[in-house]
Amino acid sequence: MWQVIPWFLLSTVLGETNARPNIVILMADDLGSGDVGFNGNTTIGTTNIDQLATEGVILDQHIAPASVCTPSRAAFLTGRLPIRYGIAANATRVRVNIWNATPNGLPRSELTFAKVLQREGYKTALVGKWHLGMNNENNHDQHYHPYNHGFDSWFGIPLTNIRNCADDGGSVLVPGGQYVLDGLRLASAFFFLLLLSLNALGFLPWSLTRIIIVGSIPNLGGILFQVGFHYTMRFSSCQLWKDRTVIEAPYSLDNMTQRLVNEAEIFLDSAAASDAPFLLMLNFLHVHTPLFSSPEFRGKSVHGRYGDNVLELDWAVGAVREKLAALGLAENTIVYFSTDQAAHNEEISASQERHGGYNIYRGGKGMGGFEGGIRVPAVISYPRENWEGGWRLKQATSMMDIYPTILSQAKVSPSLFAQNEAGEENALDGRDISALLNEGAKEIPTVPSPHEFMFHYCGDNLNAIRWTEPQTGRVWKLHYFQPSWDEGTEGCASILICGCFGPFVTYYDEPLLYSLNEDVMERTTYDSSNLANYTTVVSIMEEGFNNWRSSFTKPPSIYTSFNAIPRPWLQPLCDTFPYLTC
Numbered sequence: 001m002w003q004v005i006p007w008f009l010l011s012t013v014l015g016e017t018n019a020r021p022n023i024v025i026l027m028a029d030d031l032g033s034g035d036v037g038f039n040g041n042t043t044i045g046t047t048n049i050d051q052l053a054t055e056g057v058i059l060d061q062h063i064a065p066a067s068v069c070t071p072s073r074a075a076f077l078t079g080r081l082p083i084r085y086g087i088a089a090n091a092t093r094v095r096v097n098i099w100n101a102t103p104n105g106l107p108r109s110e111l112t113f114a115k116v117l118q119r120e121g122y123k124t125a126l127v128g129k130w131h132l133g134m135n136n137e138n139n140h141d142q143h144y145h146p147y148n149h150g151f152d153s154w155f156g157i158p159l160t161n162i163r164n165c166a167d168d169g170g171s172v173l174v175p176g177g178q179y180v181l182d183g184l185r186l187a188s189a190f191f192f193l194l195l196l197s198l199n200a201l202g203f204l205p206w207s208l209t210r211i212i213i214v215g216s217i218p219n220l221g222g223i224l225f226q227v228g229f230h231y232t233m234r235f236s237s238c239q240l241w242k243d244r245t246v247i248e249a250p251y252s253l254d255n256m257t258q259r260l261v262n263e264a265e266i267f268l269d270s271a272a273a274s275d276a277p278f279l280l281m282l283n284f285l286h287v288h289t290p291l292f293s294s295p296e297f298r299g300k301s302v303h304g305r306y307g308d309n310v311l312e313l314d315w316a317v318g319a320v321r322e323k324l325a326a327l328g329l330a331e332n333t334i335v336y337f338s339t340d341q342a343a344h345n346e347e348i349s350a351s352q353e354r355h356g357g358y359n360i361y362r363g364g365k366g367m368g369g370f371e372g373g374i375r376v377p378a379v380i381s382y383p384r385e386n387w388e389g390g391w392r393l394k395q396a397t398s399m400m401d402i403y404p405t406i407l408s409q410a411k412v413s414p415s416l417f418a419q420n421e422a423g424e425e426n427a428l429d430g431r432d433i434s435a436l437l438n439e440g441a442k443e444i445p446t447v448p449s450p451h452e453f454m455f456h457y458c459g460d461n462l463n464a465i466r467w468t469e470p471q472t473g474r475v476w477k478l479h480y481f482q483p484s485w486d487e488g489t490e491g492c493a494s495i496l497i498c499g500c501f502g503p504f505v506t507y508y509d510e511p512l513l514y515s516l517n518e519d520v521m522e523r524t525t526y527d528s529s530n531l532a533n534y535t536t537v538v539s540i541m542e543e544g545f546n547n548w549r550s551s552f553t554k555p556p557s558i559y560t561s562f563n564a565i566p567r568p569w570l571q572p573l574c575d576t577f578p579y580l581t582c
């Protein structure tokens with residue numbers, strides 16, 4: 001073929017094939033492994049996501065670095081486990097940013113893949129959720145802004161979509177939402193009215209009335225706190241930003257997905273007009289609660305509002321891919337689709353409708369050890385490299401692998417990301433999985449998982465270790481603790497999400513060992529009495545962990561109880577009066 005190409009065209013042809021790939025990241029929130037057609041869901045109708053899966057590689061044992069948003073997203077962008085840079089809560093229940101006005105965020109010393117690509121001449125855009133912090137010392141330093149982590153432009157939300165952000169009165173503190181809030185207000189008004197009437201009618205002496213009123217103050221305080229929290233949250237934490245400015249607060253969820261897609265398309269148009277390769281990271285608000293969808297998707301799914309949200313997410317994936325195709329960019333673009341962690345089982349609406357997705361495996365969001373919390377649906381496609389569409393890569397891979405993998409595809413020398421922004425070693429936990437992806441579907445894979453060990457944290461507590469036996473490919477998992485579930489359930493609905501320490505977990509003196517090849521549901525444990533080599537397996541796993549863990553010093557966690565308190569002086573505001581809304 002080469003002989004027939006005139007010499008003067010040769011350089012263009014070579015230039016084309018050597019062109020660095022564009023990169024599109026499509027990141028859902030709280031999506032379950034069982035919510036997509038390519039993992040066997042027959043009723044949900046994710047046709048666009050499934051189409052991507054038939055053209056790309058399905059990452060079957062794809063593991064999120066954490067079971068909640070902020071640490072997982074931090075690890076995805078840095079290729080490093082959050083324990084290395086303090087985004088790992090120690091003995092506090094708050095493991096993510098829940099206010100805009102806390103001093104927590106992704107440390108500036110970390111080097112994201114966005115920043116590496118930006119330095120290498122890529123145009124970079126973030127559309128959608130950030131959740132990695134904003135201000136640090138005052139309300140306009142924007143210390144943790146996406147601009148400081150490698151993005152040229154941003155349209156989206158600094159935090160996460162939370163129930164308080166919907167205009168239906170829902171709240172993360174009072175899961176029943178509007179009903180509960182209204183009920184509390186009504187009940188307290190009624191209670192005091194009754195008390196005062198009884199007093200006025202002479203049935204209740206003033207001395208007793210007074211005692212009851214004073215005695216009720218703590219409960220009243222609770223009610224005021226709930227109501228106050230709701231409104232404070234709504235105005236402080238539900239902001240929509242464009243670049244460096246708050247443009248809408250509280251934001252409207254009407255057509256939010258369409259707005260995100262629209263911004264992504266605007267970016268793709270401008271990127272197509274430029275010679276530079278690009279990185280687009282589109283972080284959806286779907287399918288985290290509060291659930292919302294545009295009129296087109298309401299009531300369209302057989303799985304209620306949750307299903308409608310999945311359908312809208314699927315539409316958005318299709319829309320972005322169509323745009324890539326229309327601009328002639330599809331061939332040379334790597335598309336990665338996944339979710340920051342698995343579905344949130346405890347999400348049940350006030351009317352008892354399931355608002356969380358379906359994890360094929362045991363457990364869910366918040367649980368750092370069980371597959372159900374961390375094994376996520378994922379696809380990666382690169383038409384030009386022909387990563388032989390439609391097969392299932394079974395070996396363990398991590399979301400953190402995307403960092404070195406896309407950089408290697410972009411021909412960025414590892415020496416260019418060997419050091420972090422502070423000039424220290426940038427030791428990655430992610431691995432380049434290009435060799436696995438290049439291998440194609442093989443009965444017996446010849447390339448082993450680059451992760452002999454994986455370490456699964458819950459906050460800053462080591463929850464479980466995964467070991468792929470190099471000779472056999474057999475996958476073992478060792479649990480040090482498991483969540484203390486609500487009686488008779490496998491969830492923590494009473495506290496909305498399972499915790500990681502103390503009273504929220506059950507520790508095992510003899511850690512629980514599972515063999516995932518036979519028991520991917522993690523139901524049957526091996527112990528020293530039913531597996532002759534329990535001790536050997538466990539000691540290999542612990543040695544693997546100790547070797548890794550002794551290679552770095554753990555900095556203090558940024559998630560202290562004190563840091564969970566919002567500081568008014570860090571609160572970002574709208575540019576115009578009345579500042580809290582715009």
Ligand SMILES: *[C@@H]1O[C@H](CO)[C@@H](O)[C@H](O)[C@H]1NC(C)=O
Nearest residue numbers: 090091460501502555556557
């Ligand atoms: C983390 O919390 C545990 C209690 O669960 C405590 O013993 C330990 O000292 C804490 N570590 C750090 C570094 O704060």
Ligand SMILES: *[C@@H]1O[C@H](CO)[C@@H](O)[C@H](O)[C@H]1NC(C)=O
Nearest residue numbers: 252254255258294295296297
């Ligand atoms: C949302 O999009 C629909 C069309 O799908 C349109 O009819 C409606 O006016 C839009 N709503 C807002 C608030 O923009």
Ligand SMILES: *[C@@H]1O[C@H](CO)[C@@H](O)[C@H](O)[C@H]1NC(C)=O
Nearest residue numbers: 034035041042044303357358
């Ligand atoms: C498909 O997803 C929905 C929504 O999470 C879930 O209720 C249903 O059980 C799933 N179906 C299958 C066959 O996995």
Ligand SMILES: *[C@@H]1O[C@H](CO)[C@@H](O)[C@H](O)[C@H]1NC(C)=O
Nearest residue numbers: 469532533534536537538540
């Ligand atoms: C466990 O025991 C089996 C049977 O004796 C042996 O084949 C295997 O290599 C052992 N595995 C380890 C990790 O020691």
